[in-house]
Amino acid sequence: MERFLEEMNAYKSIHLWQYPQDAQLKKRLEELESDFADDVMQSAKYYADETTHILKGRLGTPTKSDFVIGVHLPASGISLDRGIKENVQSLLSSVNAHVLNALHFERMVYDDVFHSYENVEENLLSTMLSIGAERLTQKEMMYLNRFSFVRGMEHDMDIVRENMKVADITNTVISPQYHKCLKLTAPEGESYVTSLTVDDMGDDMSGMHLFYDLQKLPFPVEVSIKATIEGKSVTKPALGFKDTQIEEKMQEQMETKRFVDSDIDEASQMIQTLQESLKQEENCLWNWVATIVVTGKTKKEALANARDAQKYMKDLGISCKIPVADQLQLFYRNLPAKGLEFINKDWQQKTLRDGLAETLFGATAELGNKIGWHIGWIDRNIYNLDKNSAVANSRDFVLFHPMLGNQQIARTMTKSPHILISGDTGEGKTFLSTVLFIYTSMMKIKTLFIDPKKDRRKHIEGVLKQEWLHRDYPLFADVLQKIQFVTLDAKEEANWGALDPIQLFNNRTDAKEMIQIIIHQVYDFTGTDKDVIELAFLEAIDNTLNKKELGGQVGTIDVIKFMQQHGNQSVQNAGNLLYQKIENSILKLLIHDGSNPALSLEQMRTVLEVENLDLPDAETSMEDYTPSQLASSAVMFALGRFCELFGSNPDERTMEFMDEAWIFNVTQQGRKVKKTMRRVGRSQENALCFMTQKIADEDTSNFGTAFAFKESEAIPNMLDFMKMADTEENRDLILNMHQGQCMYRDLYAQVGKISIECLFEEWADTLETVKKTDVARAEEAYL
Ligand SMILES: Nc1ncnc2c1ncn2[C@@H]1O[C@H](COP(=O)(O)OP(=O)(O)OP(=O)(O)O)[C@@H](O)[C@H]1O
Ligand SMILES: [Mg+2]
Known part of the structure; x- marks a missing residue:
């Protein structure tokens, strides 16, 4: 974000806007339907x-935060006959990068002008792409302009988008007669809207994640920051003046009290740090105004939400106001492409771009x-x-x-x-x-x-x-x-061998490997004669698999039987021990003679459990x-x-x-x-x-x-x-x-x-x- 804001130095004025966009839940679940x-x-x-x-x-309306960046395109990038240029500029006192597409409506009249703006916009777009932003379509642009007039009303974003005409953008009656809120009445419905202003962020802006934190509230919240760059020719003398003022104050305190109040000392240090960083060319001061907008179906709900937001911000160390007289002003000033900075000096923040970046614009969870x-x-x-x-x-x-x-x-x-x-x-x-x-x-x-x-x-x-x-x-x-339930119970003879590797696997290697895994789990191959026993065991598996290949009815029990009949006493003993382990045990499910088929699940949904x-x-x-x-x-x-x-069939x-x-x-x-x-x-x-x-x-x-x-x-x-x-x-x-x-x-x-x-x-x-x-x-x- 900081890098991005540095690029924005050239554009002088930007609007960062986070608003609760209709999440179109119904549509998403309809998309799921093809998988039912x-x-x-x-x-x-x-x-x-x-x-x-x-x-x-x-x-x-279920919503997800959406983010919009508006950028004022600089007039300096456009060379035109002065007359036309002023004309257009007064028509559109400031232009949003993303608003630009909306300008196509007027295209026939001012073709050249638009071409020039388009070039500037192209440049801007490449910067925008670097932060993953996309250019808005004309329909999206119109919807965003309409949004402020239908905020808080249940409406289908797609329907509004598809059916809108430019003339409809402001088709809403705004009644300002209420205390601390406005009532909006539109074809889409009714709502009450309250704007809050942020008036004190404190001196230390780090950790003030305005955009991100406000998403945590349990009701939809809009956040807007309108920021302009202050020219250094303005900042420098202002800072110098302030510096002198503070210096004088410090001197005065030293003379009368022999010490300086800590806040004055801090202020002096802050000014010096600022002056120092402003020496670098890419650093300049941003003036910005942050507003928060909440809505309600009733006046009461809007105000309750506003107070909740105010309290929540206070807990974060940010002081907000709910203006009484300025609601209508704020409503209009907050629309895309309008400036906010001149309404009330108290609301204005002055920071370097890092302060603006701290607000975590664009972060969601x-x-x-x-x-x-x-x-x-x-x-x-x-x-x-x-x-x-x-x-x-x-x-x-x-x-x-x-x-x-x-x-x-x-x-x-x-x-x-x-x-x-x-x-x-x-x-x-x-x-x-x-x-x-x-x-x-x-x-x-x-x-x-x-x-x-x-x-x-x-x-x-x-x-x-x-x-x-x-x-x-x-x-x-x-x-x-x-849902089908299948219970494997070793007491039921029909289940014997349901998971016998020789029945389950057609592939020899798989079957052999699985038999080894099972037997190694229940028999300890580490005693005396271990090599002889293991060798005989492996031969027994091969022998049994050979029989299967010749069409014989065999199962893993035949491996054990082979060992029991072995010439070597130790192998015989091992075979006998294994045979005993299998008798009356759950291992019957895995080790049987091939007379039962292996478990096969044809149904779509199965819960499989094993008794005992x-x-x-x-x-x-x-x-x-x-x-x-x-x-x-x-x-x-x-x-x-x-x-x-079960999972190996690539067709399902x-x-x-x-x-x-x-x-x-x-x-x-x-x-x-x-x-x-x-x-x-x-x-x-x-x-x-x-x-x-x-x-x-x-x-x-x-x-x-x-x-x-x-x-x-x-x-x-x-x-x-x-x-x-x-x-x-x-x-x-x-x-x-x-x-x-x-x-x-x-x-x-x-x-x-x-x-x-x-x-x-x-x-x-x-x-x-x-x-x-x-x-x-x-x-x-x-x-
Ligand atoms: N998201 C939830 N909502 C409501 N109840 C829950 C939720 N998650 C767990 N519970 C309750 O907690 C109980 C224990 O949960 P569960 O049986 O899923 O735990 P487990 O992690 O599977 O434990 P174990 O390792 O013992 O099997 C459940 O009976 C359920 O009533
Ligand atoms: Mg569990």
């Missing part, structure tokens, strides 16, 4: 509509996808009482699309379509992943949710039994009914695993490889959710599986969503998107993963996150804190994982 699954189309459309509805109900489902809200504050108040205080809704990581979208920073959800137990990982799962279930995405804790089935089936669901929310019931899975908790180290925990982790690894198969979009995925990090075998799972990504249109308790074990580059809930013991790891600086402020930001809040790193590598919220109350029971006791509820009620 045919069999639940009606439900998906309903939830898309509901999203718009609920957000509109809460926010009025946007996160998420432009098109997607609503998952929550940005929380821009370090502290918030709880998640609900963070939600209530935010206007920044977050949209998320589960499969966009697969496409090469301009400006995305990531190469990985995979998603990480991490955090301590109870912080909200399963809650978020279930919301994502339901959203995904309404899309053309084949989805698999691996649920080792068996939470989902209980809740979803429980909800499906409720009469209210079918009576009041048939469209939600329809989605839930389309005995996972250790994440803190337990591998050495302390019980045999049953070792067997259960081997089952998880097989499920991991199954995900890979697939997504797998893997809860308790930290298990893959504990052992070498698990890490091997994880590595192959990750490979199935973009080219297969596949996304994996990993839920884990330990962010320290994960690598940023493997996950294009990440949601990191709080891990109290691993704040530095969280910062590191999110690529955030390890500062006290950032640590505080994380430490103060509540249940249901997380740091979100989106596809564009933008990072911020968000509060996860599900907008639909009928989903609540489906998302609940821990039932609150009545006592806990009562306890909360008295908080």
Whole structure:
């Protein structure tokens, strides 16, 4: 910004304007429609509509901050017959760079003049492009001019844009008879508008992020700065005069009191610093006036918002006024291409360009996808009482699309379509992943949710039994009914071998590798005769795979049997031990004789769970695993490889959710599986969503998107993963996150804190994982 402002020295006068632009939420959700699954189309459309509805109900018009820079084109760049030039200049007393397109209307009359302006504008444009700005179209320009006259009214930006004529720009009745506000009446509706002026920014402007900070208010706010450069021929004598004045005062104080008041001393130093920096040619003083505009549906609301803004600014150390008599003046002066500086000297700030740059014009905290489902809200504050108040205080809704990581979208920073959800137990990982799962279930995405804790089935089936669901929310019931539940139970003979590598993989290498992973997880190859045993084991695998290739019915149990029949006693012993381990164990799911088919999921949405899975908790180290925990982790690894198969079909979009995925990090075998799972990504249109308790074990580059809930013991790891600086402020930001809040790193590598919220109350029971006791509820009620 500072570099940019230096370039602006040549243009003398600029307007920085931040306004709440209609976010066109309805349109965005309509764009999502092409991704809805045919069999639940009606439900998906309903939830898309509901999203718009609920957000509109809460926010009025959902908005996103938009930024406009207006630049006064210097007359000196234009050589013309004086008469015409003055004529045009009086017609358009100052011209906005972006306004220029609007001038085309008058083109026929002043063709030459416009050509000259166009040249100047071309030059300006290249400067603008360097800060990522774009030139406005004529329609956008007209809308922006109209905006001031319909601010605070619900209106469709597109409709206003498309149907407007120049003559309509000011088609609004402005009634100034109200105290501290104006009433606007237009064909679009009615609103009340209050302008505030900033009259004291304090001496130290650093940290005064006027534009950025005002976006944090829970209602739409406009901020404008109109700035002009003060010629050095004006500044120098003025400063000299001031300097002499202060010098005299200091002398006088020294003579009478023998010391100088600190404020006078400070003023003297400031003037000297200023004089010093003004010696450099590129430095000059900017005079600027900042105004804040708030609106309301009623006069009361406009004034309440104005007072809230005033108080908020005061807390930041910036003093604002709500002028009584000047509202109409301010309204007109704030329009694009008008000067503000002459209304009231008190409102004028004088700073070098760095003071202006501190206002953080152009900074937003946007996160998420432009098109997607609503998952929550940005929380821009370090502290918030709880998640609900963070939600209530935010206007920044977050949209998320589960499969966009697969496409090469301009400006995305990531190469990985995979998603990480991490955090301590109870912080909200399963809650978020279930919301994502339901959203995904309404899309053309084949989805698999691996649920080792068996939470989902209980809740979803429980909800499906409720009469209210079918009576009041048939469209939600329809989605839930389309979810297939598959439970692998080692007690059921039909499930034996469902995940047997020999049945799962056609490819020899894959099958061999997977058998090794499973057996290494449950058998310790480190004792005496280890080489003999391992060699025989590998031969056994080859032998069994050969039989399969010859059309025999074999399974991984034949590998064990081969070992049992081996000539070497140690190998026999190993085989016998393994055979025993498999008997009556969950390993039956992985090791069988080939008489059952492998698990195959044809349906679009599946929740897969395993009966009697005995996972250790994440803190337990591998050495302390019980045999049953070792067997259960081997089952998880097989499920991991199954995900890979599920996702490998390039003809369909697939997504797998893997809860308790930290298990893959504990052992070498698990890490091997994880590595192959990750490979199935973009080219297969596949996304994996990993839920884990330990962010320290994960690598940023493997996950294009990440949601990191709080891990109290691993704040530095969280910062590191999110690529955030390890500062006290950032640590505080994380430490103060509540249940249901997380740091979100989106596809564009933008990072911020968000509060996860599900907008639909009928989903609540489906998302609940821990039932609150009545006592806990009562306890909360008295908080
Ligand atoms: N965004 C949210 N909104 C409302 N409630 C939430 C939210 N996030 C979490 N909760 C509540 O917190 C409880 C615990 O969350 P969840 O089960 O998702 O935690 P978890 O991170 O998966 O924990 P674990 O590691 O033990 O599986 C849920 O039952 C839910 O009621
Ligand atoms: Mg969980």
